[in-house]
Amino acid sequence: xxxxxxxxxxxxxxxxxxxxxxxxxxxxxxxxxxxxxxxxxxxxxxxxxxxxxxxxxxxxxxxxxxxxxxxxxxxxxxxxxxxxxxxxxxxxxxxxxxxxxxxxxxxxxxxxxxxxxxxxxxxxxxxxxxxxxxxxxxxxxxxxxxxxxxxxxxxxxxxxxxxxxxxxxxxxxxxxxxxxxxxxxxxxxxxxxxxxxxxxxxxxxxxxxxxxxxxxxxxxxxxxxxxxxxxxxxxxxxxxxxxxxxxxxxxxxxxxxxxxxxxxxxxxxxxx
Amino acid sequence: xxxxxxxxxxxxxxxxxxxxxxxxxxxxxxxxxxxxxxxxxxxxxxxxxxxxxxxxxxxxxxxxxxxxxxxxxxx
Numbered sequence: 121x122x123x124x125x126x127x128x129x130x131x132x133x134x135x136x137x138x139x140x141x142x143x144x145x146x147x148x149x150x151x152x153x154x155x156x157x158x159x160x161x162x163x164x165x166x167x168x169x170x171x172x173x174x175x176x177x178x179x180x181x182x183x184x185x186x187x188x189x190x191x192x193x194x195x196x197x198x199x200x201x202x203x204x205x206x207x208x209x210x211x212x213x214x215x216x217x218x219x220x221x222x223x224x225x226x227x228x229x230x231x232x233x234x235x236x237x238x239x240x241x242x243x244x245x246x247x248x249x250x251x252x253x254x255x256x257x258x259x260x261x262x263x264x265x266x267x268x269x270x271x272x273x274x275x276x277x278x279x280x281x282x283x284x285x286x287x288x289x290x291x292x293x294x295x296x297x298x299x300x301x302x303x304x305x306x307x308x309x310x311x312x313x314x315x316x317x318x319x320x321x322x323x324x325x326x327x328x329x330x331x332x333x334x335x336x337x338x339x340x341x342x343x344x345x346x347x348x349x350x351x352x353x354x355x356x357x358x359x360x361x362x363x364x365x366x367x368x369x370x371x372x373x374x375x376x377x378x379x380x381x382x383x384x385x386x387x388x389x390x391x392x
Numbered sequence: 393x394x395x396x397x398x399x400x401x402x403x404x405x406x407x408x409x410x411x412x413x414x415x416x417x418x419x420x421x422x423x424x425x426x427x428x429x430x431x432x433x434x435x436x437x438x439x440x441x442x443x444x445x446x447x448x449x450x451x452x453x454x455x456x457x458x459x460x461x462x463x464x465x466x467x
Contacts, residue, residue, distance in 0.1 A: 358453045379451045380409030 128340070132333040137326045144318040155310050160277075163303055164264035167279025167296060170213060172262040174206045175294040180285035183218055183292050186229055188244035196230060196243070203232035203294075213296045215273070218283065219247060219255060220292040226252045229292055239273065247271075255280055258293045268300045275300040339367050343374055355382050393430040399467045400432065404444070407452055407460045415451075419443045441465060 124130055182195055190196050199218070207216040218230040225248060228241035241247070247255075251269045258280030265277045276297040282290040339361045349357035359378060361371035393401075397416075404412040413429070420427040423443045424436055432440065441461045448457035 358451075360453065362455070375452055375456065376405075376407060376409035379407065379448075380411035382451050383408065383411035383415045 127337065129330070129333045129337040133326060133330045136329040137322055140322045140325045141318075144321060148314050148318055152311055152314055155314075156307050159307055159310065160303070163277060163298065163306070164279070166212070167277065167298060168262040168264040168281065169279070170210060171258075171264075171279035171281035171294050171296045174203070174216065174296065175262070175281035175283045177206065178202065178218065178283045178292075178294060180283045180289075180291040183220070183229055183283055184285060186243055188242070191234055191243060196234075199230045200232055200234055203230060207232055207296070210296075212298050212302060214276075214299050214302075215295075215297040217241065217295050218292050219295060221256070221259065222246075226255050226293075251278065254278075255293050255295070258282060258295075259290045268303070273297075277303055336367060339363060339371065343367075343371060346374070346378065350378060350381070355385065394432055396434060396437070396467065397430050397432040400437075400440070400464055401429075403463045403467070404448075404460065407456060408448065415447070416440075416444075419447060437464070437467070 178199065182199060186193075186196055186199075203216040203218070207213050216232045217228060219226050220229050222244070225246055227243075228245045228247060229243055231241040234240040234242075249269055249271045251265060251271070254263055254265055257263050259282055262279065262281035264279045268275050268277055270276075276299055278295050278297045280293050280295045283292040283294050285291045342361050343359065346357045346359050357378070359371050359375035361368065363371065401412055401416060404416060408415055417429045419440060420429045420432060420436070424439055427436060441464055444464065445457050445461045448460055451457075452460075
């Protein structure tokens with residue numbers, strides 16, 4: 121009896137499982153990379169569109185009137201509440217704010233967390249990160265961050281869109297943030313799903329191969345047992361394998377050979 | 393050798409291999425009143441089939457023997 125380690129069944133099953141894992145592993149790396157990139161593109165588009173829609177709701181003429189120190193005026197509070205209300209409608213968006221080009225760089229005008237978060241930006245507070253070039257770009261068109269960026273509030277991906285006054289001139293930029301955690305969670309979800317599908321596929325394929333190889337090996341063992349019995353002089357042994365594949369052909373040839381051997385070896389007087 | 397003998401031998405060889413001639417010769421001589429297998433005629437076939445089923449069943453099993461006689465009956 122061949123040990124399980126050297127069994128053809130073990131080798132076949134192990135080979136196929138390794139092959140499936142290899143193929144699905146390579147597919148995973150390609151698919152995961154492509155999906156991550158596609159997901160990032162989709163999020164960037166969504167952020168830019170959300171910013172675009174929100175920006176059209178903001179009155180640019182009111183924004184431009186706000187000056188440093190006017191955080192408690194009705195004009196500021198109205199815009200802040202409008203921003204907070206719109207942000208609350210989208211569970212993906214964590215911050216909404218308005219910035220403008222002061223001539224010396226980008227500065228905050230309205231931060232929707234003012235009054236609820238001590239870290240909120242004040243009117244005129246300067247904003248200087250690598251993201252400012254994207255904000256300048258948003259003076260013309262709605263855009264999104266090229267990649268994640270980090271500032272004093274955290275790590276985000278953002279969408280920006282121009283806010284225009286009644287004359288159609290860009291007076292400020294509206295920004296919306298999505299935290300990196302949310303984007304990474306979405307990417308991880310895809311990764312875990314692919315891992316799960318890959319694992320289940322390998323398991324199911326392994327079970328199927330194990331089942332098929334077991335029937336194959338079982339019949340090879342039967343042939344082997346018959347050969348062993350005949351080789352030890354037991355002429356009553358018969359080949360009991362009925363298959364339509366190559367093993368079946370082998371069994372038929374073997375059965376023919378055994379039958380001939382029995383006839384040849386039999387005594388003419390009392391054997392069939 | 394008659395044409396029927398040749399056909400029976402061909403079918404039997406598929407199941408019993410090169411010793412088929414010896415096997416069939418033994419069946420006809422033992423059970424068909426010493427008939428030489430080469431002289432087999434259609435009127436002998438029913439009796440021969442009966443003995444092939446019994447004897448081949450002992451060599452290759454009843455299922456395969458049943459397959460064999462089914463083919464011989466169509467000759």
